[in-house]
Amino acid sequence: MNIGRIARTWSLGSVAVALLATSVPALAQDNGEEMRIRRLEQEVKALQRKVFPGADGRYFEPEISATPNTGTTTAPTNSTTAVTDILARLDALEAQLQRQTAQNEENANTLRVLGERIAVLEGGAVKPAVATNTAPATETIVSPSNNAVNTNVDKMTGNAPPAKPATGPSAERLAAVQAIAKPQTDDAGDDEYSYGFRLWNAGFFPEAAQQLTMFVEKYPKHSRISYGRNLLGRAYLDDGKAREAAPWFLKNYQSDKQGARAGDSLLYLAEAMIQLKDTKRACIALAEFSETYPALATGRLASDYAARRDKVKCG
Template structure:
């Protein structure tokens, strides 16, 4: 009985040990279930946070090309634990951008200085124009109280008064009578009559009156067949009145208007004569050479004497 009782007791103890081990295993399984669930939740949350960070990086740094710096979270597990040297791409890009900004600032600074100088110059010119008339190269204060540059307003020193222009001399009665004695032609061509009247005034030596008459004809009748005669004669009226500078443009204009016109060659030769009167030998020689080349018949015929005379007054290469 004793042995049997011991065997039964042993079996009972052995069964209790299995029951104890099974309970412990069950307890371990029960305890690990929340841990596994918690790990899954953490992984999901971590991936969600990583996705949100990547989305934020794409909004802040669009393109994702790493031009500024590499994102700290890439969404991929780091498998290489080797320590590497930090990339210098971001630093190089920053330095390049700083250089570009400095260059642009220098360019803008230079442009600003130029604009400031131009505005200051324009302002000075406007001030000079608003100051009134100029006397002796310096603006004179106007009647409205604008003072000249460098002169304080209200100063005890009065501004210089411009010298009044001399009154125009009264026309000479004898000259008026002589001009009035020159009759204007009355034909079927009123424009030609105006030219003929200017020619008569020039022929009589009334050069200012001839200049006025011929200028009026040229302005009113630029296409008249007498226009080439009038422009040439107008230049001669100035040249004979010792006004070579005023004569030269009319000779040049008549030559350039139509080189085949009746008085184009005459104007080119007279242009050389006007340049000689102005001591402009270079342009005189150019006009004489072009005259000889363009109008050889005139140079050897009707205008031969005048051409030779002008050539003798200058030394051309």
């Protein structure tokens, strides 16, 4: 064998052995680094699951148990949230408020009933004695000097005397009343008022009062309501019933001071007080009339106003 050839072969084998010997430590080192990286990744994931627990699916419970050597995990426990507690407290407050509101309404109703009883005990309310037994509410009259409430209608007119037993109208009167035709137009309210006016104009004052009472009760918002209340008062006044007439005059004036017959009612209220010999309140009504309706006092109702002024002496 050629000595040179043998030497080269030996040299190549030595180099291969050397290379093999050097590659083993390198491979082992690479495996160790990879294991360390995997272990670090697992620890980071476990840390994420510990720091960010939740039920949204993004994270899971940590693989490492909070209790050593148990091999189990501890699930979070549910508790009442702050929002739930606030809602419960709001429900309780709402229920308490409802109870308090109901109690306040009961107290207000009790006070109202007591006030009505006191008013009845002090003087009672004046009611026009009509066939339907209805009457306007208690009214007040305003003094022109200070524009303050002076008195109420029960003190102004007193209590109505006991009603006398009514006797039926005669056949002649019934026939005369039936002879007065009732209008039949598209305005039922105006028909009722016009029929009452015809009865009053014919001198059938009780029948007119009954008809006009029905009108003012059934059509309180009608354009003729100011005429109706005023004429109802006049029907009583012309029938010699000043005490029953006064509340209607006062109601018509105070319900709508700009009404078509509000000024007339105030002047007729003074007339009713004159007939009741209540000079003080007659003067109050006349002074209120001249102050509120100066155009009527010097115009359409000038003569009526002067006639009432001549009947009383006002300071």
